Amino acid sequence: xxxxxxxxxxxxxxxxxxxxxxxxxxxxxxxxxxxxxxxxxxxxxxxxxxxxxxxxxxxxxxxxxxxxxxxxxxxxxxxxxxxxxxxxxxxxxxxxxxxxxxxxxxxxxxxxxxxxxxxxxxxxxxxxxxxxxxxxxxxxxxxxxxxxxxxxxxxxxxxxxxxxxxxxxxxxxxxxxxxxxxxxxxxxxxxxxxxxxxxxxxxxxxxxxxxxxxxxxxxxxxxxxxxxxxxxxxxxxxxxxxxxxxxxxxxxxxxxxxxxxxxxxxxxxxxxxxxxxxxxxxxxxxxxxxxxxxxxxxxxxxxxxxxxxxxxxxxxxxxxxxxxxxxxxxxxxxxxxxxxxxxxxxxxxxxxxxxxxxxxxxxxxxxxxxxxxxxxxxxxxxxxxxxxxxxxxxxxxxxxxxxxxxxxxxxxxxxxxxxxxxxxxxxxxxxxxxxxxxxxxxxxxxxxxxxxxxxxxxxxxxxxxxxxxxxxxxxxxxxxxxxxxxxxxxxxxxxxxxxxxxxxxxxxxxxxxxxxxxxxxxxxxxxxxxxxxxxxxxxxxxxxxxxxxxxxxxxxxxxxxxxxxxxxxxxxxxxxxxxxxxxxxxxxxxxxxxxxxxxxxxxxxxxxxxxxxxxxxxxxxxxxxxxxxxxxxxxxxxxxxxxxx
Ligand code: WTA
Numbered sequence: 267x268x269x270x271x272x273x274x275x276x277x278x279x280x281x282x283x284x285x286x287x288x289x290x291x292x293x294x295x296x297x298x299x300x301x302x303x304x305x306x307x308x309x310x311x312x313x314x315x316x317x318x319x320x321x322x323x324x325x326x327x328x329x330x331x332x333x334x335x336x337x338x339x340x341x342x343x344x345x346x347x348x349x350x351x352x353x354x355x356x357x358x359x360x361x362x363x364x365x366x367x368x369x370x371x372x373x374x375x376x377x378x379x380x381x382x383x384x385x386x387x388x389x390x391x392x393x394x395x396x397x398x399x400x401x402x403x404x405x406x407x408x409x410x411x412x413x414x415x416x417x418x419x420x421x422x423x424x425x426x427x428x429x430x431x432x433x434x435x436x437x438x439x440x441x442x443x444x445x446x447x448x449x450x451x452x453x454x455x456x457x458x459x460x461x462x463x464x465x466x467x468x469x470x471x472x473x474x475x476x477x478x479x480x481x482x483x484x485x486x487x488x489x490x491x492x493x494x495x496x497x498x499x500x501x502x503x504x505x506x507x508x509x510x511x512x513x514x515x516x517x518x519x520x521x522x523x524x525x526x527x528x529x530x531x532x533x534x535x536x537x538x539x540x541x542x543x544x545x546x547x548x549x550x551x552x553x554x555x556x557x558x559x560x561x562x563x564x565x566x567x568x569x570x571x572x573x574x575x576x577x578x579x580x581x582x583x584x585x586x587x588x589x590x591x592x593x594x595x596x597x598x599x600x601x602x603x604x605x606x607x608x609x610x611x612x613x614x615x616x617x618x619x620x621x622x623x624x625x626x627x628x629x630x631x632x633x634x635x636x637x638x639x640x641x642x643x644x645x646x647x648x649x650x651x652x653x654x655x656x657x658x659x660x661x662x663x664x665x666x667x668x669x670x671x672x673x674x675x676x677x678x679x680x681x682x683x684x685x686x687x688x689x690x691x692x693x694x695x696x697x698x699x700x701x702x703x704x705x706x707x708x709x710x711x712x713x714x715x716x717x718x719x720x721x722x723x724x725x726x727x728x729x730x731x732x733x734x735x736x737x738x739x740x741x742x743x744x745x746x747x748x749x750x751x752x753x754x755x756x757x758x759x760x761x762x763x764x765x766x767x768x769x770x771x772x773x774x775x776x777x778x779x780x781x782x783x784x785x786x787x788x789x790x791x792x793x794x795x796x797x798x799x800x801x802x803x804x805x806x807x808x809x810x811x812x813x814x815x816x817x818x819x820x821x822x823x824x825x826x827x828x829x830x831x832x833x834x835x836x837x838x839x840x841x842x843x844x845x846x847x848x849x850x851x852x853x854x855x856x857x858x859x860x861x862x863x864x865x866x867x868x869x870x871x872x873x874x875x876x877x878x879x880x881x882x883x884x885x886x887x888x889x890x891x892x893x894x895x896x897x898x899x900x901x902x903x904x905x906x907x908x909x910x911x
Contacts, residue, residue, distance in 0.1 A: 267342065267553055267580040269546045271297050279686050279695075286698035287728075294322065294699065294731055298539055301578075302337045303328045304508055307535075313729050315756065317741075318749045320729045321512050322536040329506035330515060330538045331408045334577035335368040336506070343368075346582045349556065350397045351601050353444035353588035362397055364580070367404075370397075372504035374405035377492040381436070381468045385410030385507055388434040388517065392416045392425060392452055394443025395587040398472045398489065399563050400573050402438045407515060407534075410507035411436075414517040414529070417564025418443050418450055420853040422458035424527075428519050429459065431529055432738055435467045438489075442475030446592030453479040511535035517738045518566055520672040521788035522747055523759075523778040529738030530672050536731030537675050538578055544676040544697060545575030548666050549638055550683045555608040556635075558584040558601065560616060565785075566672040567642055571611060575676070590616050596627035599658075603631040610658070611640035611668075613784040617650045618814045628657055638683040640666040643784030644816045645772055651690040669693035669772045671758060672786070673748065675732025678702075679770050692771040699730040704764055709752035715766075723776055724762040725755035778877070780809040780817050787856050789877075792819060795851035796858075799844055801826045806867050806875050807858065810884035818859035820884035822906065825863055837863060860884075860911045866902040868894070879903060883910055 273279050286293040291310040298307070308325030335347075343365035350360040362370070383389060389411045393399040399415075406413040414432050416425055428434075437460075443450045453471055457480060460466055471479065472489035481488070496502070509515075515534045519527040545551060557576050561567035563585075576583035584605060590598050590612075598620070602610060620627070639659050641651075646667055655665055665688055668680040678700045679693040686695055696702050704712045704722030712722040726733075733756065737744040751757040759779060763771045775781065778789040789807040796805040803824040812818035825840060841861045848857050868876045879891050888907045894900050 267338070269551075269579070270300060271543065272546050272550070273682055273685055276686055279682060279698075282698045283696070287701050290699060290728060294539065297543060298323060298535075301328070301539065301542075302333050307511060311729075315729075315749050315754050318745060320733055320735060322533075322539075322729075322731045323511040326511040326535055327508045328511065328535055328538070329408065329410075329509050330534055330574065330578070331371060331404050332506045333538055333542075334404065334574065335364060335371060338364045338580045339368060342580050345580075347577060348397055348400060349582060349584045349605055351584065351586045351588075351605075353446065353592070355593065355597075355600065360397060367401070369502055370401050371404040371408055373493055373496050373502055374401050375408040375504040376496045376501040377470070377489070378405055378409055378411060378436070379504075380492065380496065381470065381487070383409065383411050383436050387411045387436060388414055388432040389436040389438060390414050390416060390425070390429055390432065390434040392418065392437065392439045392456060393472065394418055394440055394445070394450070394452065394474060395562055395585055396440070396472070396474055397585065398440075400585065403516075403563065403569075403573055404577075408504055408506055410509050410513065412514050412516055414519070415564050415569070416519070417562055418445070418452060419564075419855045421850055422455045423851050424853055425456065425459035426463065428527070428529070429463060429466060431519075432517055433465055435465055437466055437469045438472070439469060440472045440474045441479045442477040444475060444587060446589040449475050449477060451477055453477075509534045512735070514735070516569065518569065518672055520566075521779055521786045521791055523788055523790060525788065525790040525794040527788075527791070528743060528747065530734045531736045531738050532675050532732060533735050536733070538574065540676040540699075540730060540732035541570040541575035542578040545571060545581070546579050547682050547697070548668060548677050548680050549609050549611070549640065550685060551576075551579060551581055551609070553580070554582075555637070556582050556584055556605050557609045557611070558586070558605075558607045559611040560586060560590070560598065560613070561611075561642070566675070567611075570676050590620060591623075594627060595620055595623035596631060599628055599631035599633060602633055602636060606635035608635055609638045609640070610636060611642065613643040614641050614646040614650055615644065615783040615814060615816055617641070617646070617654050621650060621653050622814065625657060633658060633660065636660075636663050638666065639663045640668055640683075642668045642670070644781045645774060646691055648690050664688055667691070667693045669770070673734040674730070675734070676730075678726070678730065679772070689769055692765075692769050694769045696770070697730075701727040702762075702770060703727055703755065704762060705752055705755070709755070718765065720764040722762070724758045724760045724770070724772070725752055726758065727755060729756075780819060782809075782812075782817050782819060782855070783815045785855050787819070787852075791852060792821065792848060792856050792858065795848045795856065796821055796823060796844055798851055799847040801840065802844070804867060806877065806880055808877055808881045808884050810860075810881075810886075812859065815859075819856070820860045820862070820880075821858040822862050822864050822867060822880055824866065862906070862909055862911050864902070864906050864909065866899060866905075868903055868906070869898045870896055871898050880906070883907055886910075
C-alpha cells in the first residue's frame with residue numbers, strides 16, 4: 267500500500283498545513299479519495315460550534331471494516347495484520363494475516379447477527395488484550411453496531427453505569443484475563459454488573475483463562491460454540507453494512523470534571539480518515555514496518571493506534587496481552603527483539619517505571635530494528651525523554667510526543683517522525699487540519715509572551731475530521747463541557763505553552779481531572795466513591811506530582827468520630843476500607859495513593875472547598891499557601907499542614 271498523502275519534508279508539512287487551514291473541506295476531500303466508499307459524499311464539511319454540530323462527508327456511505335480489511339485482501343491478504351504476544355512468554359504467539367482476520371471478523375459478525383445484534387445497537391466489550399478483542403470491535407463495526415469498550419480495570423459498578431447510560435443490550439467478554447502475575451475474573455465482574463440489569467439480553471463469553479464461570483441459561487453463550495454454529499451454517503462471509511458517514515462508530519467513556527463519566531461518540535468516516543492520516547504521518551509508517559503500541563484497546567490510544575489507524579493503512583500491528591514488568595522489566599525489549607519491531611508507541615509512565623530498573627533489563631536485547639519512538643497520555647519529563655532517546659532509540663530514533671484526547675479521536679499536536687523538528691518534552695506543531703489557540707480565562711487570545719512563551723488554555727478553532735460528535739444520550743453535556751467555556755472554540759481542558767517557533771508544550775489539565783499513569787480520572791468521581799463509605803462525612807481529592815505515575819491521588823477525608831480510635835479499627839484499617847470502596851465503585855486504577863484524615867476542609871464562607879490550598883499542601887508547598895483570610899476557619903489549614911503525609 268502506498269500513502270500519497272504521507273508528508274515527506276518540513277516544506278511539505280508547511281504547505282499542507284496552510285492549505286488544510288484555509289480550505290479544510292478541499293484538503294480532506296482529496297485525502298478521502300484514497301479510501302473505499304460505497305457512495306461518495308455530497309458535502310465535505312458542515313459545522314458550527316454553537317450547537318455544536320459537525321458533519322464531515324455528509325451523504326457518503328462506507329464501512330470502516332472494508333477499509334481496514336477487504337481492500338487489502340487482494341495484494342496483502344497474506345501479510346500479518348495482527349501479531350499477538352501473550353502475557354506469558356512461554357505461551358505461543360499468534361500471527362493473523364489480513365485474510366484470516368477478515369474471515370474471523372466476518373464469522374463473528376455473523377455470530378452477533380445470529381444473536382440478534384442489529385445496526386445501531388450498543389455492544390459493551392469487556393475483554394483482555396487478546397486478538398478476539400480486536401475481532402469483536404471490528405465485527406461490531408462490520409454490522410454497524412456501536413461498540414463501547416470498557417477497560418478491564420473498571421469495576422462491576424462502573425460497567426453497570428456504562429451499560430445503563432448506553433442502554434446496551436449485548437456484552438462480549440472473556441472468562442478471565444491474564445495481566446502479569448494476576449488473573450482477572452472478567453466474567454464474574456460482568457455477572458456482578460448485571461445484578462438488577464434489565465436491558466442486557468445476551469453475553470458472549472470468549473475462553474481465555476478457563477477460570478470457573480457461571481453461564482446463565484438463556485443469557486450467556488460461549489464464543490467458540492457460536493462460531494461453530496456459524497461454521498456449520500457455512501456463514502464465513504458477511505457483507506459490510508452500509509454506514510452513513512456520520513453514523514456513530516463507537517462510544518468510549520471518559521472522565522471529566524463531574525462525577526459521571528461521559529460517553530464520547532465518534533463517527534465512521536471522519537474517524538477513519540483522521541486515524542489513518544495521523545498514523546501514516548506521525549509515525550511515518552512504511553509498508554512492512556511492525557508497529558507496537560503498548561496501550562490497551564480499552565482506551566482511545568488502543569482504538570486509534572492498535573486497531574483502526576494501522577489496519578486501515580494495511581499495517582502490521584502488534585498486540586501485547588501483558589504488562590511491561592512481568593516476568594521481568596525486559597518484557598518490552600524482549601518483544602522488540604523477537605519481532606524486529608520498528609515503531610514503539612508507549613506512555614511516559616511506562617518509560618519512567620522501566621527507567622527505575624536501570625539498564626540491566628535493556629542489555630542483551632537487540633533493539634536495532636527500532637526506527638521511531640512515540641509517547642502519549644501525559645507530559646513527558648526531560649529525563650525520561652532523554653533516557654528513551656539514548657537507551658532505547660540509541661540516539662538515532664526520532665521521538666514523537668503526541669498530544670491528543672479521547673474526544674479528539676486522533677493525534678492533534680505532534681512532530682512528524684524525522685520530518686518536522688522534535689524538542690524534548692514539547693509536543694511541537696499541530697497536525698494539518700488542527701488550528702490551536704491559547705486563550706486567557708475570558709477567552710481572549712494570548713498575544714503577549716511571558717518569559718519567552720505564550721501561556722494559556724488550549725483551544726481549537728475549527729473541526730478536524732475525528733472531533734467528538736456528541737456525548738451519548740446528552741448532547742447538551744457535550745456542548746457545556748467542550749464548547750460553552752469559550753464561544754466558538756473547542757476547549758481541551760489542558761493548559762499549554764507556545765514558543766516563538768510556534769511549538770506547543772502541554773502543561774497538564776486545568777480542570778479537576780487527574781492523569782494517573784496516563785489514565786484520566788476525575789477528582790469528583792473519586793470523591794463520590796470515597797463519600798459512599800458509611801463512615802465518611804466529606805472528602806476532597808487532588809493530584810500531586812508522582813515520580814512514576816506522573817500524578818498521584820491525594821485524598822483528604824473527614825471521618826465520623828475519631829478515626830484514630832474508632833470502633834471499626836485503626837486509621838490504617840479504615841484507609842484499607844476506603845481503598846476497597848474505591849475499588850468497588852470505580853476500579854483499582856482510581857485508588858488514592860495517600861489518604862489523610864482531617865477534622866475539616868478549607869472552605870470559603872460560601873462553603874466552597876478551596877482546592878488550591880489542598881493542592882499546594884499535597885504538593886508539599888506548605889509555606890506559600892496564598893491568601894487564606896477568606897476561609898471560614900483558617901485554623902484548619904495548620905492542622906492539615908501538620909498532618910500532611
Ligand atoms: C493528556 C489520551 C501531555 C492531556 C490520548 C489530555 C498529554 C489527556 C499528552 C487526554 C501529551 C495526552 N503530552 N499531555 N503528549 N497526551 N495528554 O482522553 O491532559 O485518555 O487532555 O487520551 O491526556 O487523555 P485521554
